[in-house]
Amino acid sequence: MKIGELAKETGVSTHTLRYYEKIGLIDTATKDASGHRNYGAFELDLINWVVCLKKSGMPLEKIKTYVAAFKTGDANNMREMLEAHLVKLHKQQADIEHYLDVTERKLASLKKSTTH
């Protein structure tokens, strides 16, 4: 799989994929005969997981640490990070519930005041 296809599959632009390589978030890709990056299922999974972490609010530096723990097989560290991440996700869930509540009440009072 070339970089353009990986970009399509993951929704991450080719620019960003090269950027992730540059900052050391992902390993330097192996290159084919013509010097083009070559990716497989492993990279596809990795990028999708990175996207999942990033979208749930983890900064790239922390994702980098997680990926590094994965690469060195540091399961303890990985488990710790995932557990901390779960806690954050649960907090986000509660926060959003609260924001939904506040927004819904705001909207309701807005509708009320404009119909009278």
Added chain:
Amino acid sequence: MKIGELAKETGVSTHTLRYYEKIGLIDTATKDASGHRNYGAFELDLINWVVCLKKSGMPLEKIKTYVAAFKTGDANNMREMLEAHLVKLHKQQADIEHYLDVTERKLASLKKSTTH
């Protein structure tokens, strides 16, 4: 209420409050005899609402638009924005549910592989 107290009440730093004023997100505060910004319940509510929108992922530019609609009394625009925001919040809720699921499964498989 002076800027330091508003900062304490809202959790937004004095630097950031002045920044919000500078970018036009909030109006230039009235000043007391010694030139210090003076805030009341209205500003406290406004900043708390801004924090709520910001924390639920709305960029400052959009918040600015909302606040502007509020100032001009454009209830239609406000309602539209709030409804769009609710949709986004519901999407976020679903996303987080998904991320929780993925993370929990990741953690479970990690624990499994390290205990055997």
Added chain:
DNA sequence: TGTTGACTTAGAGTATACTCTAACTTGTTA
């Protein structure tokens, strides 16, 4: 009255995460 802490301004600096440009090479199709 002196010192401490909070306030003021304009403007510079920082952090995060891209995003784009220029100049070039390679692969595929008409």
Added chain:
DNA sequence: TAACAAGTTAGAGTATACTCTAAGTCAACA
């Protein structure tokens, strides 16, 4: 074989949102 799309690099530029600095003013207390 010409042209066009997609790949390569190093490095510059952008967007968002702060965050801090310098130099000064003001208010309250010992």
